[in-house]
Amino acid sequence: MAESPDNNQRPQVLIIGCGFGGLEAARALRQADVDVTLVDKSNHHLFQPLLYQVATAGLSAPAIAAPVRFLFRNQPNVTSLLGEVVEIDAPTRTARLKDGTPLRYDHLVVAAGATHSYFGRDEWAVHAPGLKTLDDAFEIRRRILLAFEAAERESDPVRQAAWLTFVVIGAGPTGVEMAGTMAEIAKHTLPGEFRRIDPSSARILLLEGGPRVLQAMPDTLSASAQRQLESLGVEVRTGARVVAIDAEGLEVAQPDGSNARIASKCVVWAAGVAASPLGRQLAASAGAETDRAGRVVVQPDLSLPGHPEISVIGDLAAAQSHVPGREPRPVPGVSPGAKQMGRAAAANIVRRLRGEATVPFRYADYGNLATIGRNSAVVDLTSPMGPIRFSGFLAWLFWLFAHIYFLIGFRNRAVVLIDWASAYWSSQRYARVVTDIQEPGKADV
Amino acid sequence: MAESPDNNQRPQVLIIGCGFGGLEAARALRQADVDVTLVDKSNHHLFQPLLYQVATAGLSAPAIAAPVRFLFRNQPNVTSLLGEVVEIDAPTRTARLKDGTPLRYDHLVVAAGATHSYFGRDEWAVHAPGLKTLDDAFEIRRRILLAFEAAERESDPVRQAAWLTFVVIGAGPTGVEMAGTMAEIAKHTLPGEFRRIDPSSARILLLEGGPRVLQAMPDTLSASAQRQLESLGVEVRTGARVVAIDAEGLEVAQPDGSNARIASKCVVWAAGVAASPLGRQLAASAGAETDRAGRVVVQPDLSLPGHPEISVIGDLAAAQSHVPGREPRPVPGVSPGAKQMGRAAAANIVRRLRGEATVPFRYADYGNLATIGRNSAVVDLTSPMGPIRFSGFLAWLFWLFAHIYFLIGFRNRAVVLIDWASAYWSSQRYARVVTDIQEPGKADV
Numbered sequence: 029m030a031e032s033p034d035n036n037q038r039p040q041v042l043i044i045g046c047g048f049g050g051l052e053a054a055r056a057l058r059q060a061d062v063d064v065t066l067v068d069k070s071n072h073h074l075f076q077p078l079l080y081q082v083a084t085a086g087l088s089a090p091a092i093a094a095p096v097r098f099l100f101r102n103q104p105n106v107t108s109l110l111g112e113v114v115e116i117d118a119p120t121r122t123a124r125l126k127d128g129t130p131l132r133y134d135h136l137v138v139a140a141g142a143t144h145s146y147f148g149r150d151e152w153a154v155h156a157p158g159l160k161t162l163d164d165a166f167e168i169r170r171r172i173l174l175a176f177e178a179a180e181r182e183s184d185p186v187r188q189a190a191w192l193t194f195v196v197i198g199a200g201p202t203g204v205e206m207a208g209t210m211a212e213i214a215k216h217t218l219p220g221e222f223r224r225i226d227p228s229s230a231r232i233l234l235l236e237g238g239p240r241v242l243q244a245m246p247d248t249l250s251a252s253a254q255r256q257l258e259s260l261g262v263e264v265r266t267g268a269r270v271v272a273i274d275a276e277g278l279e280v281a282q283p284d285g286s287n288a289r290i291a292s293k294c295v296v297w298a299a300g301v302a303a304s305p306l307g308r309q310l311a312a313s314a315g316a317e318t319d320r321a322g323r324v325v326v327q328p329d330l331s332l333p334g335h336p337e338i339s340v341i342g343d344l345a346a347a348q349s350h351v352p353g354r355e356p357r358p359v360p361g362v363s364p365g366a367k368q369m370g371r372a373a374a375a376n377i378v379r380r381l382r383g384e385a386t387v388p389f390r391y392a393d394y395g396n397l398a399t400i401g402r403n404s405a406v407v408d409l410t411s412p413m414g415p416i417r418f419s420g421f422l423a424w425l426f427w428l429f430a431h432i433y434f435l436i437g438f439r440n441r442a443v444v445l446i447d448w449a450s451a452y453w454s455s456q457r458y459a460r461v462v463t464d465i466q467e468p469g470k471a472d473v
Numbered sequence: 474m475a476e477s478p479d480n481n482q483r484p485q486v487l488i489i490g491c492g493f494g495g496l497e498a499a500r501a502l503r504q505a506d507v508d509v510t511l512v513d514k515s516n517h518h519l520f521q522p523l524l525y526q527v528a529t530a531g532l533s534a535p536a537i538a539a540p541v542r543f544l545f546r547n548q549p550n551v552t553s554l555l556g557e558v559v560e561i562d563a564p565t566r567t568a569r570l571k572d573g574t575p576l577r578y579d580h581l582v583v584a585a586g587a588t589h590s591y592f593g594r595d596e597w598a599v600h601a602p603g604l605k606t607l608d609d610a611f612e613i614r615r616r617i618l619l620a621f622e623a624a625e626r627e628s629d630p631v632r633q634a635a636w637l638t639f640v641v642i643g644a645g646p647t648g649v650e651m652a653g654t655m656a657e658i659a660k661h662t663l664p665g666e667f668r669r670i671d672p673s674s675a676r677i678l679l680l681e682g683g684p685r686v687l688q689a690m691p692d693t694l695s696a697s698a699q700r701q702l703e704s705l706g707v708e709v710r711t712g713a714r715v716v717a718i719d720a721e722g723l724e725v726a727q728p729d730g731s732n733a734r735i736a737s738k739c740v741v742w743a744a745g746v747a748a749s750p751l752g753r754q755l756a757a758s759a760g761a762e763t764d765r766a767g768r769v770v771v772q773p774d775l776s777l778p779g780h781p782e783i784s785v786i787g788d789l790a791a792a793q794s795h796v797p798g799r800e801p802r803p804v805p806g807v808s809p810g811a812k813q814m815g816r817a818a819a820a821n822i823v824r825r826l827r828g829e830a831t832v833p834f835r836y837a838d839y840g841n842l843a844t845i846g847r848n849s850a851v852v853d854l855t856s857p858m859g860p861i862r863f864s865g866f867l868a869w870l871f872w873l874f875a876h877i878y879f880l881i882g883f884r885n886r887a888v889v890l891i892d893w894a895s896a897y898w899s900s901q902r903y904a905r906v907v908t909d910i911q912e913p914g915k916a917d918v
Contacts, residue, residue: 070907071618071619071622071905071907072905072907088533088535088536088904089533089534089904089906090904090905090906091533095666095905095906097663097666097667098666100666101666102665104668107668107669109625109626110619110625111626129626162906174516177516177555180554180555181554181555181574218542220546220547221540221542221545221546222542223549224552446891459533459534460516460517460535460540460543461517461534461535461538461540461607462515462517
């Protein structure tokens, strides 16, 4: 209890952010003799791996979002607060909410996550929204569905073609999922519902600046993913560097130095991720470093140099996995990494309370999987006998059950299963609701 | 085919609005040799009787909203358009969308519905939102959930009590449902999730200007509904006339001429309904009358005087039910009324195309039912042997199955059943997602 500022009080643990990392850290402190305050700027934990399904009208928002309070209703040492932390003062051990409320802590876990990065071209954001929050997903869903509506009303064939051209920038897991599912909507869901256009004539382009899709995957699985995308009807262009985006489309640099224009009214950004701005502010206050992506460089035990009471985890941390006898390796920015860091940070807090030494973080890599669309996915599992790789329908089934298994809460799982089962058999998309109808054709659509 | 402006073309039927009335009219024209254009300002048909469940986080939006295009995918003579009709020019048989697009018609069915009325006090709208659209429901859900969040963060007991006081104005079916369900949330869903407040201490007030709740019901069922509300924890005040609403609460006129103030940060308006403004515009153009609520006064066959090609149906119509040998009686503003008018208007269009006389509208009244909350409802059925009236758990089961039966589309029904079954057994509310978190405490929360 040496950590406590007041001997009448239990140690105060503050966790900022209720993504995978923050959620696991709070859960792992269930038995600890501490008071946990979990603060997040939204009221729900979001199951981000399925967010693209909300953006493509396959799932409703509540199916992948559980209220934070509900998740901790049976853990009395957790107090959940709705609020946005805008500043951390490391010397006084105080975080401050946007409205000025101070939150004192003895131990701090910062799990504020990441946001989109437009590589300095923030003016692109309005024309090419990214996908991180439920509001982002609603906005993308709105743009996709309203583009088909506008095309149905448009008589000029050139403008109609622009409404029916959908571009996804960035072929990481999110970009691949988005492009594959958009093709599914155009080719399988909407045909038969329009009288003046043929939705299956829509073009779906997936642009990637690097040499291949899913670059975190082995070459063979990247090639398989590209084949599967193409058979779903997606045009994949690797080595395609986007140099301009506006309300009418975008421009791609050509090998000869010129720029080729693509007319499109619906562009989705899945290319860049940047750490939450809270990372730089924290680093400045605590005398820590950040890397080029704005992530906070942490010690082997996930704490900050000179501030053992502060841990940074998840997408906000530039962390390494430490296996005795091997070179440290960077932890990938995936949900299992965030969850494991959350548990490790909580365990180190418990060790410090007991006066024990903290232990370095070790990332257990179970592999990597990505879905592409109906019946299509790639799986790369790590096993003691070497990697297990497969793709296609079996990989898709594996992906499906893994995601449903990890979805939080029984109700969500059941509803997601039913939505998917019916979507699968009927090719229908359950959640095609747009509430904020602005007149299609306006620049902001 | 005498009605057609062009002999090469089939008669053009334009239906404005895809609520219960417009939807049924379009369906009833399935076999008719006409082209139907169905235009609505949203992309979905909304099952409005369950909208209060979205507002109280019990159901997700897609569970009660089906895309209009999807509903008519197998009816080739229907073209669905997304757009808002702002003007009808009866002499030239042309409707105009907000963006200027003209829509010519030979037959017009106007089913544009109703909106809230604040009885000339439109400045109340920002403090006391009503419940007509999905966006309304999201806004009310946001206010209810954020009020509990703000109370958890508030240290001043007076302000905390204002956050925990919820007021519903108007004790018609919507007001009764809202108040009963808000009590359910406070008393059954949220307890155990907060550390600083006791959600079950929240006050839910239901204010009604008239002498009793559910005035469309017989006296005995009104009394039963009030008892059921009170046993759920709702404070019911009849004869309570609201004279002021602001960001901090409202004022109710007292018998002695003074005004009593109620401090509340969450007020819901369920008191007044007014016809869509399109009604007055249409009436002016076609030389028809409107009543005090702005509804268009129609002929016995639902058409307008001197304009047999225009029918007005649903909440926009001041219509009468015509039973031979009896006095005409007003059609109530309920969904069965709108559906029956939709079918009747379609049948009269078919009769006119055949050169037959149109027939007066006759409303088949099957009764009336209203739910109150968990296990509570009142039912008043019309039968040849006289009225059948019951209340309580049996009425609630009857209400539940009637509503699930009438929900459109298999998927929706299944999802709604699962959501409700799990909500019932766990007292949980599935859809407690708030995306647009503004700092609680601001005037607009």
